[in-house]
Amino acid sequence: MGYSARTLVTTAPVAAALIDADGRVVAANPRWTGAAVGDVHAGEGAVLPGAGYAALFAALRSPGTETTICRHDEPGDDRTLRVVPVQDEAGVPGYLLTVEHNALESCPACGNPLPKEPHVEPVAHEEHVPLESVDSAKSEFLALLGHEIRTPVSAVVGLVDLMRALALPQDVREVVDGVHRSTQSLKVLIDDLLDLARLETDRLELTSQPLSLRELLESVAEPLQEEARRKGILLLAGTAPALPPVVLGDPARLRQVLTNLVGNAVKFTDAGEVVVSAEPLPDGQIRLMVTDTGRGLDTADRERLFAPFVQADSSAARRHEGAGLGLAVAARLVSRMGGSVEVDSEVGAGTQFRVTVPLVAAPADGVRAVPVPRLVVNRIGLVAPTARSTEVLSWLLNAADAEVVPTTLDAVMDGTAGFDAVLWCDDAHDPEAVRRGDRVMAAVGTHGRAVMLSTTDPRTGVVRGPSLITAPITLRRLVSAVNAERRGVRGAPIPVAPLPAGRILLAEDNEVNRGVFRRMIQLLGLECDAVGDGAAALTAVLEAAEPYDVVLMDVQMPGMDGLEATRKIRAAGATLPILALTATALRGDQERCLDAGMNSHVSKPITLPELRAALEPYLTGEPPAPPAPEQPEEPDEPVDEVPAVDLSRLRDLEEQLADRPLVVTTVSTFLTELGGRRTALSAALKRLDRDSLRAAAHTLKSSSALLGADRLAAACALVEQRAAAAVEIELATLVEAVDRAATGTAEALNGYLHEVGRSN
Structure with missing residues (x-):
């Protein structure tokens, strides 16, 4: 018999057995033995006895109809044997037998008084199996x-x-x-x-642990940024200032609920905005809201929205795939938390989901609240498209100690409002937005701040004047943009201008780093060839049919390292610029690179704007700035105090590279290689091969830092620094710290891949 039939036997709430056409028991559940009618009690492998059961075997010889066998040997016997035809994957017939108890005075199959002899009544299945059992x-x-x-x-x-x-x-x-x-x-x-x-089946367990609702909402919105920008949707996440900074709840299940609601809102909204928020209620509960300006739902769709396997648009021509399970699961999860879900919607006027849950503030002792970033300006003029987005944006700015004044773009551009900063929503792809941006900047003056909240991706837009921030709008990103922090990176994703045409040779042995650096170079408008070691770099430079303009040379590579390759290139008479790429932070690194003949020194991990700044002098003919003096080494930070993975680093890479699939592939490659890297460290320690230990730690540190795995990078840095001089027991302790950090890093990066997978 097939898997499905066997599973039905195993999960049946009554005594059940699966028999073949000869009456042999193929499978049975624990309730079967001793629970059957009369002498029908044989275990697996036995053949059911035929004496007294002519009706039963007559039923077996007539498949296609469910049959009920009523046998009542003793007064008050309430057991009924049911026979249901089944087939395996090859079409071979068999039968599912169940024994049910019916505390009735009459036979449930025929309605007559319970007789002494067995009799047969063909019946419809649903007339005999209790609904709750099914x-x-x-x-x-x-x-x-x-x-x-x-x-x-x-x-x-x-x-x-x-x-x-x-x-x-x-x-x-x-x-x-x-x-x-x-x-x-x-x-x-x-x-x-x-x-x-x-x-x-009431088998799902909920946890209760401290969590920040602000961080939770932002983590739900982050993976949806690409779809929101593609559609031109203002995606906004914020919490009311009066909300407790930390509450007790199940973060995984709350994230699951919000991911389904916000994901659906973005999916079914073609223009406008999606706003996710949290605020306290007077009765002590907390309300999570997801509001969109999408197509909306009619009354019939609202009534069946939370049923499993149901979609609001179930027609053959629907534009969105899915099984219709997300909202059903979300509603049941909220119910298990003791909360409720309500929905208001109107066709053509958007939808609002309200989730009310009893989340209490976490005890102050031992719980560290997430710090709120502060703005450097006071009075901010806010121009938002709807009352809802105006309210939530005001919450964010108020939380950062700003006075918010809702206004209009015309009122801002007349120059009389006297704002320290202006935030307004616009489309970076609209040529008219350039004119509006210029007028806003003129209105706020040289000492004011102008920040456009773009509904589309500004990297491919036409606006270049004011600071730009795009979906998702979160507190930290908003503050970073207003404070003019991290320009060109995630806080204010201003496009990086391309460089003059040029050819770059990249020498990098680490596959993870090589793929990312090559993509960065291409985004700067440059041609790039990549090699994996110093010997290949030497050959490429000396035998190139068309000369390279700059070489980016990793310092530590297997075989011939970057320093030796540079010396040989210089010895051959080549004078092209060579920039050192290094992940070390040891005193004297810069001097060693310059002594080998390199022109400059770039530390990994490197951002796209930093890479542009490093290459620009050698491609534009401008004299490069003299190298900055080396800074004294900072004291080692305890590894366990460093975050396992800074996921914002991965989001930064997604934005800088404009290529989420590449980042996902890079993370997958890193995880694939991680086991081998850990094994190499352990093997080098066991042999006490200090050079191999240092090299393995260096390689792992480099790729870890690129992906935001700061704890692992810090642990590897300690191994690299002390590999030459530390005693064996100290090295063992350091390698053990690397192993612990690697485990945490793998968990965090797998979580990132999971979130990206759910959002795709």
């Missing part, structure tokens, strides 16, 4: 089936990630990326099915 069996079956499906799907997901990390032809990569998207969707569906089954 629901329970279905839920348990769904859970068990989901777990079985997840095992091969997890293997497929991992194998596809490995394939995406390989160098593939473009046509093959497109196919692999399609498989990746499909497997991620399937994985999300399985997760939803399992959660639905756990909720239906």
